[in-house]
Amino acid sequence: MNIVKELALSLGFDACGIAKAEALTEDASYLRHWLAEGNQGDMHYLERNFEKRVDPRILVPGCKSVVVVLLNYFPPEHQNPLAPKIAKYAYSAVDYHSVLKTKLMELEHKICETYGAESINNNVQHSFVDSAPVLERRWAERAGLGWIGKHTQLIHPGIGSYAFIGVLMLSIELPYDAPAAGRCGSCIRCIDACPTHALKNGSMDARRCISYLTIESKNGIPTEFQSDLSGNVLGCDICADVCPWNIKLATPHDHENLSPWRNDDIKNIDNSMLDWDFEKWQHLTKDEFNRIFAYSAIKRAGFEKMKQNIEIIEKKNLH
Ligand code: SF4
Ligand code: SF4
16 A cells, blocks of 8 residues: 555545546536536635636646545434434534644645655645635545545445545655546435435535535525425535435444534533534523534534524424
8 A cells, every 4th residue: 555545544534545636627617617507606715716626736836646535424423313403524523624634734744754845835735624726526536535426425435425535735646546436326315305406417506505505605594495404504414314325334433533512511421512402502692602612613604694594493393
């Protein structure tokens, strides 16, 4: 196994693949069309840095290899079934961006020790977690880590789709993995299960997706979707939950730093955020929210937005 992969796995990443840095020509035309149709909704940042998004050599000058790592986040414990639903990626007390970035920095450090400081272009940002113009899922696919399913998420053939993706761009050539082929076959379970009909032909209309509506949408949730939230107030896992690959493969992670918030003052399992019922979420004060979720991905949605979403669920009696 290549040393970079060995280092990544020794640091606790669940998978690692490597792709040659080159222009994503097909993705460029797909993305141009997708944006022109307005599928991005209010996420205007997706319109910026187009050239960088489709060519890592423009994003990181001197980039030759794209190293992609995965971190399984399928939780060992799940939310109280009576609670307003939070997507699994947001369960952890510490935002997954920080968890992954810290690990990517460790990996980078080890790579520099092995290949020399010139293996990384330190003049620009070169490691990415959901935060820059990088098509992470496509790079994961090109790095042999799985395929992008019809629900538009990466499916790793040994982990499923509950995995965070981190990307490190290197200035050295490495042995490259063969891109993975799609294995959805004739299945359309995710498309059928999506309550807002956001999925079509392997593409997603973000404006219809509950993840977008409950977190990103600036103008509240349009009335036409309010009855379709299926109890979700922050993100949505419906299409991932019904995927047969996840049903077969999803295994609880053992990453301590992805543990959910728990009241450590009272060492009592009942004080885990996952145990809260609908009322507890509904009556959470802004101070509590800010204190408890200070470092969590839940904070990104914001207190007001989450409260509004809970009210909609309550009003429609959908929990
Ligand atoms: S996350 Fe939910 S709303 Fe979005 S595509 Fe999947 S099932 Fe549909
Ligand atoms: S539910 Fe079926 S079609 Fe959708 S991503 Fe999973 S395997 Fe592919």
